[in-house]
Amino acid sequence: MIINEKLQKLIAAFFNKPVDIISLSTSNNDIEEWDSLEHIKLILEIEEKFNIKFSLDVIPNMITIKAIQEEIDRINNEK
Amino acid sequence: MKIAFLTSFNSDMFKKDFERYLEKSNLKCDLFWNGYSLHEQLVFDENSRLYEFQPTLIFIHFEIESLLGDLAYDILSLKDKEREIKIEEAKIKLSAIVKKLTEKLTDSLIVIENFIPRSNSYLGVMDLNITCGLIEITNNLNYYLLSLRQEFQNKIIINPYSELISKYGVDNCFDLRLYHLAKFPFAKKFYLNIFEHYTDIIKVITSPRKKCIVCDLDNTLWGGIIGQDGIENIQLGGSGLGEAYVQFQKLLLNFYRRGIFLAVCSKNNYADAIDVIDNHPDMILRKKYFACIRINWDSKPLNIKSIADKLNIGTDSLVFIDDNPAECELVKMQMPEVEVVNLAGDPDNYIEQLMKINSLQSVFITGEDLSRNLMYMVDIKRKLEETTYGNLNDYFKSLNMRAEISINTESFFPRVSQLTQKTNQFNLTTKRYSNEEINKFVTSGNYNVYTLRLIDKYGDNGIVVVAIIEKENDQWYIDSFLMSCRVIGRQAETALLNTIIEDALKENVKMLRGNFIKSEKNAPAQEFYRMHNFIEKSNNYWELELPDQLKEHFIKIIRENHI
Numbered sequence: 001m002i003i004n005e006k007l008q009k010l011i012a013a014f015f016n017k018p019v020d021i022i023s024l025s026t027s028n029n030d031i032e033e034w035d036s037l038e039h040i041k042l043i044l045e046i047e048e049k050f051n052i053k054f055s056l057d058v059i060p061n062m063i064t065i066k067a068i069q070e071e072i073d074r075i076n077n078e079k
Numbered sequence: 080m081k082i083a084f085l086t087s088f089n090s091d092m093f094k095k096d097f098e099r100y101l102e103k104s105n106l107k108c109d110l111f112w113n114g115y116s117l118h119e120q121l122v123f124d125e126n127s128r129l130y131e132f133q134p135t136l137i138f139i140h141f142e143i144e145s146l147l148g149d150l151a152y153d154i155l156s157l158k159d160k161e162r163e164i165k166i167e168e169a170k171i172k173l174s175a176i177v178k179k180l181t182e183k184l185t186d187s188l189i190v191i192e193n194f195i196p197r198s199n200s201y202l203g204v205m206d207l208n209i210t211c212g213l214i215e216i217t218n219n220l221n222y223y224l225l226s227l228r229q230e231f232q233n234k235i236i237i238n239p240y241s242e243l244i245s246k247y248g249v250d251n252c253f254d255l256r257l258y259h260l261a262k263f264p265f266a267k268k269f270y271l272n273i274f275e276h277y278t279d280i281i282k283v284i285t286s287p288r289k290k291c292i293v294c295d296l297d298n299t300l301w302g303g304i305i306g307q308d309g310i311e312n313i314q315l316g317g318s319g320l321g322e323a324y325v326q327f328q329k330l331l332l333n334f335y336r337r338g339i340f341l342a343v344c345s346k347n348n349y350a351d352a353i354d355v356i357d358n359h360p361d362m363i364l365r366k367k368y369f370a371c372i373r374i375n376w377d378s379k380p381l382n383i384k385s386i387a388d389k390l391n392i393g394t395d396s397l398v399f400i401d402d403n404p405a406e407c408e409l410v411k412m413q414m415p416e417v418e419v420v421n422l423a424g425d426p427d428n429y430i431e432q433l434m435k436i437n438s439l440q441s442v443f444i445t446g447e448d449l450s451r452n453l454m455y456m457v458d459i460k461r462k463l464e465e466t467t468y469g470n471l472n473d474y475f476k477s478l479n480m481r482a483e484i485s486i487n488t489e490s491f492f493p494r495v496s497q498l499t500q501k502t503n504q505f506n507l508t509t510k511r512y513s514n515e516e517i518n519k520f521v522t523s524g525n526y527n528v529y530t531l532r533l534i535d536k537y538g539d540n541g542i543v544v545v546a547i548i549e550k551e552n553d554q555w556y557i558d559s560f561l562m563s564c565r566v567i568g569r570q571a572e573t574a575l576l577n578t579i580i581e582d583a584l585k586e587n588v589k590m591l592r593g594n595f596i597k598s599e600k601n602a603p604a605q606e607f608y609r610m611h612n613f614i615e616k617s618n619n620y621w622e623l624e625l626p627d628q629l630k631e632h633f634i635k636i637i638r639e640n641h642i
Binding site for chain 1: 267
């Protein structure tokens, strides 16, 4: 699995970090600013930019880039 | 400006976005937010950060759910009577909060968002058919806000949050996932709208209000171009587009009633356009609603300037509306201080475009606002119309003036005396007489005391012209001739002089004579004799040989009595 560049850039910009530190394995533990409130804001930002909507039950679990990307792919494949 | 937001929801979710939004809109505000669930505590704690902050403006945005707790979505958990008690408790809480805030922050203004639930009632159709369903409770508390507003006059403004939500719809405004995750109700795509809703009221409160809306006509107040299409073919009234223009005119009428002047600025032949305003059956904004009308081929900036001058207001208090982008550009370029609204799209969108202009909105309406347009109209409408008529004679004709002229009528002597005492400007001799002196003139039989009462389509001006004529055989001498300055320039003096001449001819009088006695103030009367064909025989002594051709005027004369 390769990281989605658009997602990588979005997350880097959201937390104001260099793009190259964001990898598939990056999680909320690696980024200090990624607390529970910022998590929801991040999810909203992704929803807006990828024009999708995540369901309530998965949002709390999308705390690694990999998990986020998998959910995006899953939704896009269903479309 | 220091603004405190007290919200029942978790404002952390959007406060950074709001701060960015404020920066972009060039509103310099210092913001205070309550931490989640501290909105009531901060009010009742006298030493709280809120009071330290000393806000000038306090937004209270409590969701109704926060006041009702579990009851909101479990209405039947309580019996009707218990629900009523719950409502009373909510009222007491609201009132206590407002009271505390006004006591502690005496100079602050409180903006309260009214209530609307974030979800439709779980009772469905039953909700409105039982006592104290969610909708009734909401209405009840909203109604209570109005009584709070009455109690704390000028301290509280109710901001119509429910109108905002009904405009966009519950499904679009709220994202319940966020409420479940973070106690925050708004959908991200709704942020801009709620931010606008907050800032609109800030702008309304802080920015100076515009005083006049200057309207284009073609494709603004009606559809089509009157000069090409003609009155039969323009779109106004009926149905479809024409109805949309009628609705837009009704919006403008609302502004008129709120004390904002309306003016016309249109490139057209005057006669074509005024015909629509006067005679089109579906026209809402008749001439009387316009404080100033400029229909000509001059440039719009020129006309806008002249409208501002006429109304004696600055061009920075004007809003100009026009569908033509080129005209709008020109005005924007030459008069950047004018708020220009380039009406775009179909006329049914015009209402929204004009409603967006915050500087036309106001929170309160004063008695002065309500009467401004009326007072203004009665006072100077005549003068305004003068400039809108092609020529002066048309104007005079349109006034439908009547003069009731009477001679030696005793009941008028107090008024005659009063006018001699206080008339300075149009007064040929400035002789002051008491009531008794007037009486003596008349009883001597040697004098005619004329009074003229002027009535026009706007009303009765009362007795405004007086002449005292001394009869010396076949020569009549003008002892006094004066006119109230209210009616200068209306030809009333000519109407009275002509009547005097007619009377004189009946008595075979050969000459009218008179002096002009110059005073410090009577320059307006200086040309009276010359303009009525008198000849200056010596310095300030004038004679008119009879018979002479009468000067034309447009006043219908009604003789009350004859000699």
